Structures are given as C-alpha cells and as structure tokens.
Amino acid sequence: xxxxxxxxxxxxxxxxxxxxxxxxxxxxxxxxxxxxxxxxxxxxxxxxxxxxxxxxxxxxxxxxxxxxxxxxxxxxxxxxxxxxxxxxxxxxxxxxxxxxxxxxxxxxxxxxxx
Numbered sequence: 001x002x003x004x005x006x007x008x009x010x011x012x013x014x015x016x017x018x019x020x021x022x023x024x025x026x027x028x029x030x031x032x033x034x035x036x037x038x039x040x041x042x043x044x045x046x047x048x049x050x051x052x053x054x055x056x057x058x059x060x061x062x063x064x065x066x067x068x069x070x071x072x073x074x075x076x077x078x079x080x081x082x083x084x085x086x087x088x089x090x091x092x093x094x095x096x097x098x099x100x101x102x103x104x105x106x107x108x109x110x111x112x113x114x
Contacts, residue, residue: 024080045069047097047105052089054082061085063092065099074099 049066061079066072079085091097094107 043101044098045100047092047099050092050097052085052092054085061088063088065092065105067099 045067046069047065048068051064052061054061059080060077061082061084063076063079063085065074065076067074076088079088091105091107097105097107099105
C-alpha cells in the first residue's frame with residue numbers, strides 16, 4: 001500500500017510534538033529567580049498580595065507574590081500544570097501566608113517544625 005507524502009509529513013509532525021511534550025513534562029523547571037527573595041539569614045516575610053495566571057497558549061503558569069515591608073515582587077514562573085497552580089492558590093488563600101529566606105511558602109500556622 002502506497003502512503004502519500006502528505007500523510008507521512010503529518011504523522012511525523014504529530015510524533016515530534018508528542019516527543020516534545022513528553023520530554024518537556026518529564027523535566028519541569030519551577031524556580032524563583034535568585035534575586036527575588038532577600039537572602040539575609042533566616043527571615044520570614046508575610047505575603048500581602050498575590051497574582052496567579054495561566055497562559056493557555058504557552059501551557060504554563062505564573063505566580064507573583066508581594067512581600068510586606070518591602071516593595072519587592074517575587075515571581076515564580078514556568079509552572080508546568082494547572083494542578084500545581086491550583087496548589088499555589090490553595091496555599092495562598094488559607095489566610096496569612098509567609099515566605100522564608102530559603103524559599104519555603106507557608107499557609108497560616110503551617111511553618112516547618114524545628
């Protein structure tokens with residue numbers, strides 16, 4: 001059976017897209033930029049405001065946090081799934097949210113035990 005050239009091209013493009021999606025989801029990168037959180041000892045800041053967004057064209061999310069006492073905006077981008085973005089939303093809506101100098105984000109009353 002002879003397969004025409006158009007069908008081969010379309011199937012090749014679909015196969016390449018599937019490989020790209022698999023590789024991209026196997027190695028998600030979620031990090032805040034190094035200068036986004038002050039690195040002076042073990043400090044704790046309260047999150048006063050936040051913004052959560054999902055870009056359906058790029059298939060990624062972004063979270064921006066404003067810290068009390070500073071005019072600093074912490075940006076966490078390249079969130080790979082809507083589920084992870086929903087987790088961010090649940091932490092940020094628990095009440096008073098805090099972030100420490102190691103990057104840990106806590107809901108109210110949820111600090112790590114020492």
